[in-house]
Structure formats: C-alpha cells, structure tokens
Amino acid sequence: MADHKRKGSSASFSDADDVQMQSSPLAYTDAQGTALALAKRPKTDDNTALIKAAPKRTSGLQAPIMQLTGHSGEVTTCRFSPDGAHLASGSADKQVFLWNTYGDCSNYGVLQGNKGTILELQWMPSGERLITASADTSVSIWDTTTGERIKRCRRHTEAANACSPLSFGTGDDDVFISGADDGMLLLWDARERRPVNAVEHGVPITSVAASQSGNMVYAGSLDNCITGWDVRNLSEPSLVLCGHSDSVMGISISPKTGNYLVSTSLDNTVRLWDLRPYCRLPNRCERVFTGAPHNFERNLIRPAIDRDETMVASGSADRTMTIWNLRSGEIKYKLPGHKGCVTQVDFHPHEPVVLSGSVDRSMFVGEI
Numbered sequence: 001m002a003d004h005k006r007k008g009s010s011a012s013f014s015d016a017d018d019v020q021m022q023s024s025p026l027a028y029t030d031a032q033g034t035a036l037a038l039a040k041r042p043k044t045d046d047n048t049a050l051i052k053a054a055p056k057r058t059s060g061l062q063a064p065i066m067q068l069t070g071h072s073g074e075v076t077t078c079r080f081s082p083d084g085a086h087l088a089s090g091s092a093d094k095q096v097f098l099w100n101t102y103g104d105c106s107n108y109g110v111l112q113g114n115k116g117t118i119l120e121l122q123w124m125p126s127g128e129r130l131i132t133a134s135a136d137t138s139v140s141i142w143d144t145t146t147g148e149r150i151k152r153c154r155r156h157t158e159a160a161n162a163c164s165p166l167s168f169g170t171g172d173d174d175v176f177i178s179g180a181d182d183g184m185l186l187l188w189d190a191r192e193r194r195p196v197n198a199v200e201h202g203v204p205i206t207s208v209a210a211s212q213s214g215n216m217v218y219a220g221s222l223d224n225c226i227t228g229w230d231v232r233n234l235s236e237p238s239l240v241l242c243g244h245s246d247s248v249m250g251i252s253i254s255p256k257t258g259n260y261l262v263s264t265s266l267d268n269t270v271r272l273w274d275l276r277p278y279c280r281l282p283n284r285c286e287r288v289f290t291g292a293p294h295n296f297e298r299n300l301i302r303p304a305i306d307r308d309e310t311m312v313a314s315g316s317a318d319r320t321m322t323i324w325n326l327r328s329g330e331i332k333y334k335l336p337g338h339k340g341c342v343t344q345v346d347f348h349p350h351e352p353v354v355l356s357g358s359v360d361r362s363m364f365v366g367e368i
Helices: 013-018
Strands: 026-029 035-039 065-069 075-080 086-091 096-100 107-111 118-123 129-134 139-143 149-153 160-165 175-180 184-189 197-200 205-210 216-221 225-230 239-242 248-253 260-265 269-274 285-290 311-315 321-325 331-335 342-347 353-358 362-367
Touching: 075 118, 075 353, 075 362, 086 118, 129 175, 139 175, 175 205, 175 216, 184 205, 184 216, 216 248, 225 248, 260 311, 269 311, 311 342, 311 353, 321 353
Parallel strands: 075 342, 118 160, 160 205, 205 248
Antiparallel strands: 026 035, 035 065, 065 362, 075 086, 086 096, 096 107, 118 129, 129 139, 129 160, 139 149, 160 175, 175 184, 184 197, 205 216, 216 225, 225 239, 248 260, 260 269, 269 285, 311 321, 321 331, 342 353, 353 362
C-alpha cells in the first residue's frame, strides 16, 4: 500500500502563495488538492477580515465542511466505514480511494485493478473488507488493510450495477450479493469459486440490499418495482413493492431496525416502504418525498436513511443533496455546493455528518 498512499491537508492562512481562493464560501487547498476546509469569511467596509466566534460544532470533523478531491472521473459511489473513522469512494476512473474521515481527510490508499467504472461499493460488517461492483461485469472483495483484492467474481455477463453484504446477523465478511444489467441476482461466498445461488429476475437490476438478519434480499430494477426474495426459497418472490412509475435507481435499508426501505426513481420521487410483516398499508408505501429530480442523464442515485431513522437523504440532478424528515416528509435541508449531479449520499454511523459524491469528481463531508 505504500506506493498508493496520498497525503493531503488543509492549508493555513500563511500558505497564501500555495492555495487557490474561490468565492464565498472560501476554499483552501494544498498543492495536491485532496482536502478542502470550507468556511465563510465576513468583511468590514474596508475589506479587513474579521475573526468571529465560530458556531457551535456538532462533530469531530476538522471543519464544518470538508471537500475531498482527487478522482479523475465522476464519483459514482461513496460510503462511511461501519465505525465512521474512514470512508471509501469509487469512480469512473476505475479506482477506489480510501480516506480518513477526521483530521485532514487524507487519502491513505488506492484500490486498483478494475477495468470499468466502479458503480457501487459497500463496506463489509467488520470494516476490514470492501466489495465493489463494476461496469467490467465483475464483483470484487478487497482487504482494506493491505489493499489486495481477495477475490474477483466474474459470472455476470453485463455491467454489475450493485452489491451488498449478506451477513445473516453474524457479521460474516464473506457473503454478499450482486445485481447486474443481465437481470441476474447472484449470492456469493468469498470462500467458494462460483455463486452459491442465483435468481434470474429477467430485467436489468440497478440496485440491491439485504435485510439485517440476512433472510431477505431486495432488488430495484427497470420494471419500476422493488422485488424481495427469501434466501431460503429463491424460486419465487416473497414481496413486490410497486408504486414508482419509472425505473428504480437506488435502494437502501434503514440501519437501526431494518423496518424500512427507501428508494429513488426516474419518476423524480423518493419513496419510503414499510417492510414489517404486519404492515397495514396495502402497498407498503408509507411516504413519497419530492424535490430531488433526475434528468436525461439517468444516473444511478443511491439514497440513505440516518442512524436514528428520523431522516431520509438523496442526491439529485439539480446538484444538491436533499434531506427530509422521515415522519413528516418535509424538507429539512437542501444542501448545495456540487457542480454536477449528486450520485450518492450517506449518513455517518455515529455523528450528525453527511457524505455526498458527485459527477463533478468531488465529495463533501459536512455537519448537519
């Protein structure tokens, strides 16, 4: 990993000769441009900078907002590690970058070897392994400590769009699922050469997720629905969630109880679904959120639910991250800053911090 380490830091005011200054909010970056600390700088009438008391901080971040740059292609996926100390990002440049969440948000590792865009990545339960789905049809599992690829799985015949751990509630780091444009949902065990099971869905799969217990697996697809299967009987779907009027582009399970699933769609809505066995809603759709549109680019946009299951977030083609109150459906935050479609959002597992990645090749980590 020594050859792949990238170190960056936020410049101080004394580094004025080495930094680039942008319009408010001001951004300071070092020569490598790996991390930016953003803060507003008020001025007096004579343009003399004032030093004011900073607002109360809510996290351990070095600054309220940090911008991470370094990818040479669109950032398609990014997620916090299970302990929140690190984050990983995947890109159209075919690489996965590993970053520290705190301090200077330095880039401490690069995972290389894929021949296509990294379309989704997920941390395994222990935080020591990472899985990636790639447009080169492969799904890979990586050791994040050594930077080595543990296994490359090649049974899909078209682009692998999605992947997700399948832990069965035991924290197993070897079992996971993947979905692809070939319409196949595959169950993998890193200790086996071939998939341990497969579902032929028949239409391209854009997103996958697994229940906390590992008993159920879900797939969003171009048939406008989210389909669920019991892993003990994959011959027939056990649940179909219908309501979207266009392709489902991303799904995520609530992290605390696993009772909810959130989905994004090309119909310009984000929907919250109740997965509990005795749900009283006829179609299980508890709430429809609006305000996060797609456009002609038809990007895969991955949503998220926060650790306390009180907020839902999604990126959108309008270059913002939108965060809603899960219960009321009202927009709490509309966060700007990116210069292109926001493809992925994620909540920190322990602090009020959000992560966003965009086709503008950058990411923001910020307090809410």
